[in-house]
């Protein structure tokens with residue numbers, strides 16, 4: 126029997142087992158039916174899986190996991206598919222497991238200030254459901270109307286307000302998950318801590334590689350009475366970067382602190398009508414929230430620091446609608462990039478804030494080197510950069526240059542003392558750069574963590590942590606490509 | 618110095634010996650006694666000092682043996698602090714021990730726990746490999762979050778040799794209010810209600826029908842909250858002493874012979890009555906999510922009460938009278954089999970020869 130037929134037979138056997146477990150319509154196998162699942166937000170990588178399953182309950186999900194384990198078939202979990210690093214890219218020999226049908230809000234407890242939800246619930250839906258109690262779920266990724274809480278947990282997602290209110294890891298109390306061993310396990314709980322090792326902390330941000338989330342309990346916090354946002358203009362990006370440090374040094378933790386350079390504001394404005402200062406080399410959005418008295422005090426303090434730090438103009442939102450407009454521009458930066466360019470490639474490195482100016486100058490040089498445009502938006506308060514490389518995927522040379530440009534940025538982040546990913550995850554996209562950030566012993570210890578949860582490597586295999594072999598290949602490729610970029614910089 | 622520690626670990630790994638990791642020894646009493654009474658000590662205190670601190674980055678990196686007190690003084694000189702207000706439990710406390718014990722203080726419910734502020738760590742694993750995880754930036758999702766896993770690991774995965782922590786500015790203003798004649802159920806009702814409102818509550822404590830509440834934040838916010846809440850203000854020195862004694866457990870409640878149980882439960886659950894209706898001596902913190910109970914009841918009874926409430930119970934201090942008795946209950950609530958298996962596999966991956974702190978967290982780990 127040739128392997129083609131053996132594979133086809135194995136696939137048929139798997140499909141019939143899956144069909145026996147799930148209702149009709151919850152097991153997809155044709156190319157057309159699976160097409161919507163062939164990629165996540167990183168559209169550069171596309172792959173059809175063997176089968177796509179959409180369990181509606183934890184019991185169905187558990188049954189799928191059992192079958193896959195017994196058949197040694199990899200599973201790739203998928204939430205809303207908005208991930209930007211290819212974390213949910215299907216596996217050619219695997220099952221794609223979508224949580225789209227597990228999207229119920231199970232309970233909101235206004236007294237304990239928690240929400241218990243299924244993994245497919247959209248991030249924003251939680252805050253909408255909690256609003257009548259004056260509560261909300263703080264982490265607000267720009268994708269919040271679409272992305273799922275299961276995906277947020279897997280990526281440890283952040284948002285524009287996480288400098289003050291924390292990331293997913295700071296706002297999740299409990300994750301219920303199915304392990305590849307076929308057990309339902311509770312990580313964390315209703316209390317503020319749980320006995321033993323803090324496995325919840327490792328599970329969050331584990332990119333679907335350790336267990337499959339079936340339920341999440343999140344913290345809800347009281348909605349502040351008032352929020353106001355300052356738009357500060359700067360004549361120079363480096364000066365804007367220093368103003369960020371000045372705010373922090375003055376003991377201020379703004380509710381949001383974002384930066385956009387001029388190419389970014391000019392790209393966004395026609396699309397979002399945010400009212401940005403298009404003559405400024407960079408703008409900062411700096412938000413205060415709290416009681417009216419508190420906001421007034423903080424806005425005054427922030428304005429003073431921003432002026433002293435060289436802001437050429439300040440505008441404070443005069444109404445809630447103006448504040449939302451300021452943010453709408455920022456939150457629509459990615460779609461705007463998609464409008465002005467056939468394709469864009471969103472980077473996600475983090476660097477120590479004090480290196481911001483240096484990083485921006487280096488990116489400008491890279492724009493010249495690769496002959497490509499790269500507007501920049503940042504979660505400036507966290508030092509988390511989102512350079513948006515504009516390119517055309519139909520032009521192979523443009524695509525290759527965009528990828529090399531991106532790799533250059535990420536590797537510079539590592540050399541500046543930062544990381545290749547602040548919130549979008551490694552997935553398959555940044556797997557080569559993990560070789561640059563982590564030596565072999567660290568990577569092997571990561572594999573140890575993986576084995577402790579998933580001894581047979583069936584959950585989302587091949588993502589996140591590169592093998593020794595892969596890093597050796599990448600090393601050879603880089604050396605062949607010529608000298609390392611930026612030889613003058615220290616290696617960390 | 619890191620090299621000396623590495624040598625000691627490698628020798629233990631190769632020689633099949635165990636090591637007991639120890640900083641200032643201020644938390645020797647916490648957790649299980651490591652098995653093997655005469656286990657040699659790996660003393661972290663020589664590996665000390667702040668490695669990097671730039672206040673505008675809100676990050677400090679320090680070696681494990683750095684005294685917690687020294688670190689706090691350095692931060693305070695720059696108007697910053699460790700957000701979770703960790704307990705010292707003695708003058709010699711080190712930052713390595715603080716992270717490994719994973720204990721947080723009065724500010725925990727509003728600010729987060731010590732693990733929430735860990736950004737990166739260096740670890741000497743059981744093979745004597747010196748590994749770096751996480752980093753010195755506030756957002757970082759490259760690889761599994763091993764550094765946060767180390768918080769509260771009680772040394773069973775290895776020696777935390779260096780740690781990077783996010784720090785926060787000290788509040789501009791602070792006030793402590795005292796409310797007398799408040800029964801426990803009423804305190805719980807108030808604390809949960811207040812936590813659902815945008816009030817700058819940074820700590821709470823209830824005992825003996827008295828509720829203390831600390832407010833921290835902008836001066837205007839404190840003024841507005843005081844106006845809304847009422848209560849009697851404490852003067853600044855008394856307030857500072859009150860929260861310090863609570864954090865260090867030198868307050869009168871913590872004196873005495875009875876075993877001290879730490880019940881970690883959802884904040885809104887009604888008063889626990891582990892003594893079958895007779896309320897044991899209790900002290901509440903963290904908006905009701907942490908309940909200290911002095912009780913001689915059997916461990917099973919207390920653990921069942923905590924479990925039914927949706928939490929867990931830790932035998933925090935055994936108490937003098939218990940020391941004489943025979944079989945001792947475990948300090949930490951037993952793990953579900955599936956969780957225990959993951960613990961065992963993690964231990965085997967980080968410390969395959971079982972060099973470190975054998976049995977300190979759970980027997981066999």
Ligand SMILES: Cc1cc2nc3c(=O)[nH]c(=O)nc-3n(C[C@H](O)[C@H](O)[C@H](O)COP(=O)(O)OP(=O)(O)OC[C@H]3O[C@@H](n4cnc5c(N)ncnc54)[C@H](O)[C@@H]3O)c2cc1C
Pocket residue numbers: 165166201202203204205206207208209211212213224244265266267268271272273274275276277278279280281282283284285332333334336337338339459460548549585
């Ligand atoms: C326009 C745009 C803006 C964005 N802005 C932000 C931002 O501001 N901040 C930010 O952090 N991210 C942002 N993102 C990235 C993305 O939205 C987040 O990573 C999000 O958390 C992904 O959620 P998802 O449901 O789409 O997950 P998917 O893309 O479906 O999956 C992401 C990862 O999670 C795993 N996964 C999904 N569900 C489960 C589960 N139940 N159990 C186990 N693993 C699971 C998948 O295997 C995959 O590895 C943005 C993306 C877009 C397209």
